[in-house]
Amino acid sequence: MSDADKALGTRGNRDASVVNPRPAGTFDGSRRSGAVGPGRPDDPFLIGENMSGGYGRGPDILHNCTIAVEKGEIAVIVGPNGAGKSTAMKAIFGMLELREGSVRLDGRDITALNPQDRVKAGMGFVPQVNNIFPSMSCEENLEMGAFIRDDDFTDTMTQVFDLFPILKEKRRQAAGEFSGGQRQQLAVGRALMTRPSLLMLDEPTAGVSPIVMDELFDRIIAIARGGLPILMVEQNAKQAMAIADKAYVLVQGANAHTGSGKELMENDEVRRTFLGG
Amino acid sequence: EDIKMGMSLGFTGPLESMAPAMRDGAQLAMKEVSDSGLLLDGSTVTPVEGDSTCADAAAATATVERLITAEGVKGIVGGMCSGETIATLENVAKPNGVVMISPSATSPALSTIDDNGLFFRTSPSDARQGEVMANIIMEKGIDTVAVTYTNNDYGKGLADSFQAAFEEKGGTVTVSSAHDDGKADYSAEVAALASAGGDALVVAGYVDQGGSGVVRAALDTGAFDTFVFPDGMIGNALVENFGSEIDGSFGQNPAAEGEGRDKYIEMAKEAGFDGSNVFSAESYDAAALMLLAMAAAGSSDPGVYKDKIMDIANEPGEKIMPGELAKAIEILNDGGEVDYVGATSVEFIEPGESAGVYREVSFNNGEMEIVGYR
Amino acid sequence: MDILNALVAFLNFVFIPAAAYGAQLALGALGVTLIYGILRFSNFAHGDTMAFGTAVTILTTWGLQSMGVTLGPLPTALLALPIGIAGTAIIVLLTDRAVYRFYRIKKAPPIILVMASVGVMFLMNGLTRLLIGVDEQRFADGARFVIDVRSFREMTGLQEGLALKTTQVLTIVVAVLVVWALFWFLNRTKSGKAMRAYSDNEDLALLSGIDPEKVVRLTWIIAAGLATIAGVLYGLDKAFKPFNYFQILLPIFAAAIVGGLGNPLGAIAGGFVVAFSEVAVTYPWLKVAGYLFPAWQPDGLLQLLGTEYKFAVSFVILIVVLLFKPTGLFGGRSV
Amino acid sequence: MSTNRQAASTSKWRAPLIFAVLAVLFILEGTVRNAMFSGSWNTSLGILNMGLISAITALGVNMQWGYAGLFNVGVVGFLALGGLAPVLVSTQPVAGAWQAGGARVLFALAVGLGTLALAIQAWKRLRSGRGLAVLAILIAGFVIYRWLFDPAVQAIESNSPARHGNIGGLGLPVLLSWVVGGVFAAAAAWGVGKVALGLRSDYLAIATLGIGEIIVAVLKNEDWLARGVKNVTAIPRPVPYEIELQQNPDFQSFANSLSMSTAEASGVWVKICYMSLFLVVLLAIILLAELALKSPWGRMMRAIRDNEVAAEAMGKDVTARHLQVFILGSAVIGVAGAMMITQDGLMAPVGYQPLRYTFLIWVMVVVGGSGNNWGAVLGAVLIWFLWIKAEVWGPALIALLTSPLPDGGLKAHLMDSAAHMRFIAMGLVLLLVLRFAPRGLVPEE
Amino acid sequence: MIRVEDLHRHFGGFRAVDGASLTIGEGSITGLIGPNGAGKSTLFNVIAGVLPPTSGKVYMDGEDITGLPPHQLFRRGLLRTFQLAHEFASMTVRENLMMVPGGQTGETIWKTWFQRGQIRREEDQLGKRADEVLEFLTIRHLAHEKAGNLSGGQKKLLELGRTMMVDAKVVFLDEVGAGVNRTLLGTIGDAIVRLNKERGYTFCVIEHDMDFIGKLCDPVIVMAEGRVLAEGSAADIMQNEEVIEAYLGTGLKNKDMVGA
Numbered sequence A: 001m002s003d004a005d006k007a008l009g010t011r012g013n014r015d016a017s018v019v020n021p022r023p024a025g026t027f028d029g030s031r032r033s034g035a036v037g038p039g040r041p042d043d044p045f046l047i048g049e050n051m052s053g054g055y056g057r058g059p060d061i062l063h064n065c066t067i068a069v070e071k072g073e074i075a076v077i078v079g080p081n082g083a084g085k086s087t088a089m090k091a092i093f094g095m096l097e098l099r100e101g102s103v104r105l106d107g108r109d110i111t112a113l114n115p116q117d118r119v120k121a122g123m124g125f126v127p128q129v130n131n132i133f134p135s136m137s138c139e140e141n142l143e144m145g146a147f148i149r150d151d152d153f154t155d156t157m158t159q160v161f162d163l164f165p166i167l168k169e170k171r172r173q174a175a176g177e178f179s180g181g182q183r184q185q186l187a188v189g190r191a192l193m194t195r196p197s198l199l200m201l202d203e204p205t206a207g208v209s210p211i212v213m214d215e216l217f218d219r220i221i222a223i224a225r226g227g228l229p230i231l232m233v234e235q236n237a238k239q240a241m242a243i244a245d246k247a248y249v250l251v252q253g254a255n256a257h258t259g260s261g262k263e264l265m266e267n268d269e270v271r272r273t274f275l276g277g
Numbered sequence B: 001e002d003i004k005m006g007m008s009l010g011f012t013g014p015l016e017s018m019a020p021a022m023r024d025g026a027q028l029a030m031k032e033v034s035d036s037g038l039l040l041d042g043s044t045v046t047p048v049e050g051d052s053t054c055a056d057a058a059a060a061t062a063t064v065e066r067l068i069t070a071e072g073v074k075g076i077v078g079g080m081c082s083g084e085t086i087a088t089l090e091n092v093a094k095p096n097g098v099v100m101i102s103p104s105a106t107s108p109a110l111s112t113i114d115d116n117g118l119f120f121r122t123s124p125s126d127a128r129q130g131e132v133m134a135n136i137i138m139e140k141g142i143d144t145v146a147v148t149y150t151n152n153d154y155g156k157g158l159a160d161s162f163q164a165a166f167e168e169k170g171g172t173v174t175v176s177s178a179h180d181d182g183k184a185d186y187s188a189e190v191a192a193l194a195s196a197g198g199d200a201l202v203v204a205g206y207v208d209q210g211g212s213g214v215v216r217a218a219l220d221t222g223a224f225d226t227f228v229f230p231d232g233m234i235g236n237a238l239v240e241n242f243g244s245e246i247d248g249s250f251g252q253n254p255a256a257e258g259e260g261r262d263k264y265i266e267m268a269k270e271a272g273f274d275g276s277n278v279f280s281a282e283s284y285d286a287a288a289l290m291l292l293a294m295a296a297a298g299s300s301d302p303g304v305y306k307d308k309i310m311d312i313a314n315e316p317g318e319k320i321m322p323g324e325l326a327k328a329i330e331i332l333n334d335g336g337e338v339d340y341v342g343a344t345s346v347e348f349i350e351p352g353e354s355a356g357v358y359r360e361v362s363f364n365n366g367e368m369e370i371v372g373y374r
Numbered sequence C: 001m002d003i004l005n006a007l008v009a010f011l012n013f014v015f016i017p018a019a020a021y022g023a024q025l026a027l028g029a030l031g032v033t034l035i036y037g038i039l040r041f042s043n044f045a046h047g048d049t050m051a052f053g054t055a056v057t058i059l060t061t062w063g064l065q066s067m068g069v070t071l072g073p074l075p076t077a078l079l080a081l082p083i084g085i086a087g088t089a090i091i092v093l094l095t096d097r098a099v100y101r102f103y104r105i106k107k108a109p110p111i112i113l114v115m116a117s118v119g120v121m122f123l124m125n126g127l128t129r130l131l132i133g134v135d136e137q138r139f140a141d142g143a144r145f146v147i148d149v150r151s152f153r154e155m156t157g158l159q160e161g162l163a164l165k166t167t168q169v170l171t172i173v174v175a176v177l178v179v180w181a182l183f184w185f186l187n188r189t190k191s192g193k194a195m196r197a198y199s200d201n202e203d204l205a206l207l208s209g210i211d212p213e214k215v216v217r218l219t220w221i222i223a224a225g226l227a228t229i230a231g232v233l234y235g236l237d238k239a240f241k242p243f244n245y246f247q248i249l250l251p252i253f254a255a256a257i258v259g260g261l262g263n264p265l266g267a268i269a270g271g272f273v274v275a276f277s278e279v280a281v282t283y284p285w286l287k288v289a290g291y292l293f294p295a296w297q298p299d300g301l302l303q304l305l306g307t308e309y310k311f312a313v314s315f316v317i318l319i320v321v322l323l324f325k326p327t328g329l330f331g332g333r334s335v
Numbered sequence D: 001m002s003t004n005r006q007a008a009s010t011s012k013w014r015a016p017l018i019f020a021v022l023a024v025l026f027i028l029e030g031t032v033r034n035a036m037f038s039g040s041w042n043t044s045l046g047i048l049n050m051g052l053i054s055a056i057t058a059l060g061v062n063m064q065w066g067y068a069g070l071f072n073v074g075v076v077g078f079l080a081l082g083g084l085a086p087v088l089v090s091t092q093p094v095a096g097a098w099q100a101g102g103a104r105v106l107f108a109l110a111v112g113l114g115t116l117a118l119a120i121q122a123w124k125r126l127r128s129g130r131g132l133a134v135l136a137i138l139i140a141g142f143v144i145y146r147w148l149f150d151p152a153v154q155a156i157e158s159n160s161p162a163r164h165g166n167i168g169g170l171g172l173p174v175l176l177s178w179v180v181g182g183v184f185a186a187a188a189a190w191g192v193g194k195v196a197l198g199l200r201s202d203y204l205a206i207a208t209l210g211i212g213e214i215i216v217a218v219l220k221n222e223d224w225l226a227r228g229v230k231n232v233t234a235i236p237r238p239v240p241y242e243i244e245l246q247q248n249p250d251f252q253s254f255a256n257s258l259s260m261s262t263a264e265a266s267g268v269w270v271k272i273c274y275m276s277l278f279l280v281v282l283l284a285i286i287l288l289a290e291l292a293l294k295s296p297w298g299r300m301m302r303a304i305r306d307n308e309v310a311a312e313a314m315g316k317d318v319t320a321r322h323l324q325v326f327i328l329g330s331a332v333i334g335v336a337g338a339m340m341i342t343q344d345g346l347m348a349p350v351g352y353q354p355l356r357y358t359f360l361i362w363v364m365v366v367v368g369g370s371g372n373n374w375g376a377v378l379g380a381v382l383i384w385f386l387w388i389k390a391e392v393w394g395p396a397l398i399a400l401l402t403s404p405l406p407d408g409g410l411k412a413h414l415m416d417s418a419a420h421m422r423f424i425a426m427g428l429v430l431l432l433v434l435r436f437a438p439r440g441l442v443p444e445e
Numbered sequence E: 001m002i003r004v005e006d007l008h009r010h011f012g013g014f015r016a017v018d019g020a021s022l023t024i025g026e027g028s029i030t031g032l033i034g035p036n037g038a039g040k041s042t043l044f045n046v047i048a049g050v051l052p053p054t055s056g057k058v059y060m061d062g063e064d065i066t067g068l069p070p071h072q073l074f075r076r077g078l079l080r081t082f083q084l085a086h087e088f089a090s091m092t093v094r095e096n097l098m099m100v101p102g103g104q105t106g107e108t109i110w111k112t113w114f115q116r117g118q119i120r121r122e123e124d125q126l127g128k129r130a131d132e133v134l135e136f137l138t139i140r141h142l143a144h145e146k147a148g149n150l151s152g153g154q155k156k157l158l159e160l161g162r163t164m165m166v167d168a169k170v171v172f173l174d175e176v177g178a179g180v181n182r183t184l185l186g187t188i189g190d191a192i193v194r195l196n197k198e199r200g201y202t203f204c205v206i207e208h209d210m211d212f213i214g215k216l217c218d219p220v221i222v223m224a225e226g227r228v229l230a231e232g233s234a235a236d237i238m239q240n241e242e243v244i245e246a247y248l249g250t251g252l253k254n255k256d257m258v259g260a
């Protein structure tokens, strides 16, 4: 999971012990889904509206935060470290209990659904960290992406391989042995395998080389234009803003600025304080 | 008066399968006395059980501590294993001056322990059995044997005393090796024994423990087909487990000639348990001895009745069989004397342990036959 | 020089018993390793789960026997096995529901689960004893031997005998089948892959739409199956006594660890390493040497160490194996 | 990476409160007589004393696991090794044993250790053919060792085998043996740690599991050392004997003034003496441990436990530190082992069962709250109390449960098996405690 | 300062580092870039003693340090950060920093029993230093938060912060920038320069953000397929055809589809 395992091989006291040291998951997989309610008229395709909430019994991280994305659009969330970007993504994906606010997708209120059911409802998510299955081979990782699909997914797999040739090359290798950037590519590939109707990416380009980043953005644009809405968190603000149809700047868990990518890029203050240069 | 009698036996732990029949035996005696209504002007006897775990000295000490200081028992049937018995005797019974009669702790170490006259046992020291066994084997014309013993003071003590006696008589012990009870597999032990060879295998273990495991493996691999079984192995379980596979084997256990034992087994059957189980009869006798001593001393104070136990166990006096406790108390109440024979032909030698009369048995056609007594 | 007799002696006393014992340990270790890999804790209740499963199977076997159902030369217990597995599966699922699930949801550190399993071990232990008592129980029937010592001697005319018990053959055959099936399941089926995925990264498994509760259930059912099979085979080959099933936990864990916890292949290899080192290192070579070099009359048993130390020896060997093969027998890969 | 690792701070009062509850339990046990409690101070103090010993053992385990994440599954072995010390240090010398072969045994052991050292050196120094060289050294060493060792052992063991047959003790004060017990265990820990630490962590598990078995096997089978399974009895005490007290007129009047029987008073008095000794040791260990834990040393240990790779990169010598705590923890366990044998007055190696001395201790540590010293103490005393009381409470529970059942086979069967309720009761208690205090009674702050 | 000679590190048959030779000059800020999987992190891990090399040598100040364990390298002043943050999750952020300096009196167990005063004084100083570092990294408010609860970027900052707790000679930074806000990254860049100028730290930086590399690093080393592909000033490198083809790329192709 960490590159320690991959880098350290056999030395040091860090393998299996009688007490399994591997981190367990972080959220409750046994939670049952509640009922799906009706959406509201004029809703965007996905909207997390007025979300407030935090981790466990801790303080609220999100304060009345709203994020939305339309079909065919790319929405980008930026903000300082610790602003709550990842938290907002998790909230939309049901991995966080919301104290207030609702999440609505495609005309339905899905606030009460658990993450598994949101996957079935067509949402795909690439988390910021721990986003691969380290001991499974690259190919199996992709297969797991297609877990909920019953149809033949070889086509999709070919597409992913076309997009990230390195994955094809290393298809039999355990993903835990991948370099940082390779993992990131695999993680995105895995999400694409789901054939989601909405793709959420938490810093998909962190650690990938410029050339791959360009490829990735190209692909994201193409996917979005194909009708699949994309919601992503990015620190690589310059590039991200350039392709964003809509951008949110989050500060301390609340919406600070909203607008199209260009608008925000042209706003001097925003650029200096949040986008770097 | 309501006299409480303690039973400190290993109801959980390695010998847990032996404990219930021992408890039932002791209870049988207590019930018999209690029902008679004759002891100390109609006193009743209430048994109190405690789990000595057999293996854990600390837990056993705590148990006996409870029996004595909290329940206020006047005597204890127990302990079960020698180590635990020594610990409880030293730490609890002796300081509190309570009598303990162990049905099953056979370690020679208990013969020499400084017990203030409080400790007795209805089983003989293993030192004696070793000799008897050596004789029996020699008489069968077998002069080389392999020995396997359960790795505790009982097994080790018996194996040592046997080896000494056997070698003195000119026999050869090809190997004397331990087996641990409750282990998953005995192939290694049997391989070693087989390699050493011998005309018979002496199994100084427990029938419902490693002892059977070793016999099983030895039979299956064809390593031995004649076995010698000392007391820990003799029991119905042996015949049930092996049937006619052990035909030609033989053994001995402390039990005296006469109707005492048969009678006891019958009584046990009526009471709903198997009296032929190991040390069940000894437990009956242990309880009976204490109760009769109380009658003789006219007091349930262990400090007083402890001195009567030897008298009760030995001559002179009227012979008392199992089931005749009421009669015995009557005699004692009238100032007479009894010689308790009981289920195991009790005969105590100094320092308060069974002299050791042994019953020789052999196995034929899947049955255990009594050959004689010595 | 009498190579044949030497070989037969070796096979009879070392190889065959150790192989059967190894297979029994391997099956046990497989269950431990599976739970470790997927549910992330060392299940100390596994030995008692084995005992429980065997107890249910025995009761069923007796039922079948009293109805006159038998399997010919094979033990009737095989027929009762499915019921034993089902019973055990129900019990472990109930325990999961009542005990482990809580900690799973709480994300308690694994040590808590380990200790909870100690609690379950106590409970299960008591339950088994309530169910069937503490005595040794016999339930093996059918033919005892494929070849027994006497007929082997007659057949071959050799001085040494060779016994091959039905249960030994059965143990090994079943072990091979079960292991094969498990591997096929884990590597080829969707559910198996889901289990591995869950073991790798719970959160991401969830994000891929895998239902964790289903994975957990499946794991327990398989573990119950493995435990019951291991327990019954062991009981058939040796004897059934609840206390022994606690004792067997130690070698099982040793086996699972040598193989690398969480690694099924390792568990199997570990089982055999433990079994063979226990039996072979303490084996006195006197008899074999006697056949090979009849002229040599050594006065000892040619035994490296007494059998009292067999377990100790097996541990030393395990550690040495690990020192020279630091990645464990089969790398550190988990399920 | 865990979301819910909220600093759910537990109340300051929690530990004192649980201590108070425990105290009440012991007082009840000492004063109230009913189906639940025995109402005897002897019982109560007896349980407490063993509880204190368990507490010290638990502290040792807690150092290893709670501070450093080292999983020691061989607690029983270190306890047993500690228990050897009173036998070797404080029992009376056996006449003739040393002459029979004491020096030769020591020499043989030295040769054995020397062989190992030589082999290790050879392995490190030599380049080519070192496998062969080491093997040759080991075989030669083993042969010499056995040649020296076997006759000496035979001689010692045949020196009045029924009563002695062992090398005997030095006749020194028994309190000294507590320290020696710690040293024995520390030495074994050093060996184990050298082999297993710094490698994969399952090595430690298997090495400790192994050393536990090996030590107990040695104690059982090496009769010359401590009579093996024949047990050593009459180990001297650091406190007076009850019988002596009972015969002392002053004590008799003292007992009378408390309106207790002399027998009871003497038992209580002896137990209080033991208790004081145990408490002194316990508190001293806790004090030292707390001082260390609340310093940069403790911080470093936590860092290592959290993330060894990073700690190593930050300049901490992880292996050396692991070795240090492993030795310290084992030494503490060894001291407890010596104390236990002193209190029992008996060394019976058969009693060293992993269930009781490894698993139960682990239960104590985890129930108490691993990483927290007071937690370990609480857990130990509580669990030990329950373990003993389960003997009574288990059957009581089953009687209660079966009371509505009609008399008959099932009820009789259940009542018959009541003794096994000890396990079930223990299991239930453990599960309940873990359920309501999943991070232990007194979690690490 | 650091010299790597013909270093190989193979995983099974795969050559992650395949004969890399390079030098990191004293007082430089050396950039290390290259495509994903080029072997940069592996190279770092070998230099930092986390992975043994298959063959080859690493020298520091002319001394052979190949295969020394990390804690000894730390004592020689070689520090590193991890690509995936390695925080001490259950300790507070402040403690994460305070544990770093070596040779603390309170780290010797018996001194914790007898030298309480000395330890307290040292702790005060360490605490101050830690607070300064936190201030600098803009996470002072998180001083008492458990490090495990930090956001991805904050953990990266902490990772960097640790190297600022001691006087290092040479610091290896493995993608400090990934996941860090760009404004903050600018500040970090400034800090690196300051440490380099004022305290004479040598840096070796892996980074995929070319702006950052361009501003900071001289020289820049490009790795590909386990070997050094090119070396030179940032400006040169960015013009290098080979580098552009393997690593930098030529920008977005689908740009025209933006802003429908």
Ligand SMILES: Nc1ncnc2c1ncn2[C@@H]1O[C@H](COP(=O)(O)OP(=O)(O)OP(=O)(O)O)[C@@H](O)[C@H]1O
Residues within 6 Å of the ligand: A006, A007, A177, A178, A179, A180, A181, A182, A207, A208, E011, E014, E015, E016, E034, E035, E036, E037, E038, E039, E040, E041, E042, E043, E083
């Ligand atoms: N333990 C391992 N087993 C097998 N292959 C490995 C292992 N670790 C790394 N690799 C392979 O070595 C190559 C180099 O990995 P490394 O992490 O050094 O890349 P990198 O240059 O740091 O890339 P990135 O920029 O993506 O972090 C990769 O192709 C990776 O798959």
Ligand SMILES: Nc1ncnc2c1ncn2[C@@H]1O[C@H](COP(=O)(O)OP(=O)(O)OP(=O)(O)O)[C@@H](O)[C@H]1O
Residues within 6 Å of the ligand: A055, A058, A061, A079, A080, A081, A082, A083, A084, A085, A086, A087, A088, A128, D001, D002, D003, D004, E145, E148, E149, E150, E151, E152, E153, E154, E179, E181
């Ligand atoms: N598991 C957690 N438990 C408690 N608090 C958390 C947890 N994860 C994050 N936080 C806190 O929530 C706040 C927001 O974290 P989040 O991960 O959403 O930030 P982010 O905007 O994604 O930052 P980055 O760009 O660094 O990834 C941070 O202050 C962090 O300390």
Ligand SMILES: [Mg+2]
Residues within 6 Å of the ligand: A085, A086, A087, A128, A202, E151, E152, E153
């Ligand atoms: Mg984030």
Ligand SMILES: [Mg+2]
Residues within 6 Å of the ligand: A179, A180, A181, E040, E041, E042, E083
């Ligand atoms: Mg990298």
